[in-house]
Amino acid sequence: MTRQIKLGLSMRYLGYHAGAWRHPEVDPEGASKLSHFVRIARTAEAAKLDMVFLADGIGIRTKDEPPGALCRSAQTAEMEPLTLLSALSAVTSHIGLVATASTTYNEPFHIARKWASLDHLSGGRAGWNIVTSWSDAEARNFNRDEHLDYATRYERAAEFVEVVKGLWDSWDEDALVNDKQTGIFFDPAKLHALNHVGKHFKVKGPLSVKRTPQGRPILVQAGASDQGIDIAAESADVVYSVSQDMEQGRAYYAKLKGRLARHGRSPDELLIMPGITHFIGATRQEAQDKYEKLNALVDPILGLSYLYGQMGDLSGYDVDGPVPEPNNPQVRSIAKGLLELAHRENLTIRQLYTTIAAGFGTRLVIGTPQDVVDDMEAWVEAGAADGFNLCPPYLPGGMDDFIQLALPELRRRGMFRTEYEGKTLRESLGLRKPRSRYEGKNSGAIK
Template structure:
């Protein structure tokens, strides 16, 4: 078995934090998969990212497998530079469907799977976001979730009348107030505010309307929201912040956090830190689920799984590979791909460059080998059999490093097929994953406490 990044060898078993002892599983569905060469795989439809039926088929497979939710990350710009020249034209991440439109359509065609998508607090307004996600929650009868992010790239700023993106502190200060306003808007109406009494002519109970009239540093929003209280009370809030400001936002507001860790030790440190912040906001550990991202390459044998990984690695276009290295090692396009990795100097982040150059020297890597190493991604990645992979997932879960996992498949729809064929049967054999949905809402299936007005 190959664990890309870190292999746990000796792990103590601790109590599970999930109240029902089950692992939560979400499926990331952006693009055509999370490997940069996914679109070139012979079994992947290259135009799938703009094909509704491609996503609907995958969402239905995820629902048939009883997964908790599907998730669409998003950016509001093409966040890449054409360096070396020609590399951007080889990148499939430049044409996709807008995720909230897509979620609404999928929500109308499914019945249980949770529906989560990213929306930025930097280039939206709270009223827009509150209304859109409330509508998706109504359309889906209680399955919507908002992944809260701030926009950080220059390319996104250029699309919204700015030459520079907002600074880190301002972005997160704005984000914190943004979420506060959205929650106020979602809480405008009590559960039974709408009487709709034809005989009396009274449509809603005036005493059960609460106008936010928010006035803050970044936003002035009177309200109320022109929507009834949603089936979940409020849509689920998801967050993925690893830095200090992001962790505080997650501790205050989030129901689910997507984390990024390549070892169980770092995952547990993050898990303990974030859960430890909840008490100061009057929250308990079971009110927040932490789900590290993981990419799985699974086969009947370890060799078969390794072949799946190697096939994708060999599909990486050299210009795409050089583009990955450009940001850390500089322009290597004039050098022989199968020659040694040179130090061209003047790297933007010299410390990272020195680490990669030391790795290249230590392992005698060529430029081609180096970009394949870097291209494999930042997620925790496992190559192995179902037993190998579930062993590791169970260790993280039982050790209190994860409440579940956000599966980031290398390719789609093959990733969900492999999950269904190999991983879920092994999880169910161990009693670690559901056989049927427990509820009709995302909140219910995640095992989170029901929301009451005023919570």
């Protein structure tokens, strides 16, 4: 019998398809309205999904290449995620609330304090998606002309995460005694200063937020590099992967799970959840029609922007003609792979860019509810996934399709819950509460 899986819902922008904002059922300004996200979060919670997720970048990273592409993209206007999740915490009660924050342009104390506060506001449902900022667009918003080099970003990130974890351990579970008779608010032996001094950070502590309902918020990570995998193996509770085929997914799953032992962790302490963008219909033709309908809404100039970095400027070519040789590609290996895909599948330029623009880089699954669930079950059975991060092509309709069509099939096969197992996100995910580094030690307070 297939084991139960975990499901998250990515709700950034108006969906993962580049043409989502032009869909007749979509409010083009929804990504700037609280009501839009309340509808999504409440629907996802009613379906008993594990969490909703907001990816984030601290700048507009979409480029105007070729000219005219930027003004055609809806991936430009969005809200700050932690503010939004704090609002959603007041109108939901069980679903996890996960958001991205960069280790490159934040300080550990900021992140520790904000996410600990969200964990209290939500009753133990907060999660932090750990990323390093990679774009010059973000660097220019924070006093730099270009982003930090790769090695420095990941070295800083590793230390950043350890400092945040240390700050979250500042207060013992029972530190607050609240004795009105004696006037003692907390036990000073149960408050701990971190006194961290490292290459990138010097942080004394303690944190000014008491220990959270989950012990600490859930840590989420998405890195596929060796440095990212090391951070995930040491600290992450959940990893969002971007594998495009099952063999790639199995290899990544085995590599990451195999590295946990180095950090004294077991495989069941980390959940790997590949992203998928789904187009679901009562028949395969209906699912394909939904896919083609959205593809037709991608303006060619915007579509070409999805190929610009990999293939160069193709605006001088017929988009319904064959894919030419790459023109000064930024990453030759990616360009080579795209050209091979185009030749193998006999794709036109338009067909190639819609393949990418349809899911913002996630794997596409097109078919009936049975087809979609067969695919998910195969990945789990093959040891390539513990669950999935759902990335609907448009919102809220793409989410509704999954919940109404695919979720009943998952439940029929015994693959997904009918009720939440607990109140916190950690309980829903089946992950144990972490021990404090000070447990069993009366190290005292601020020194």
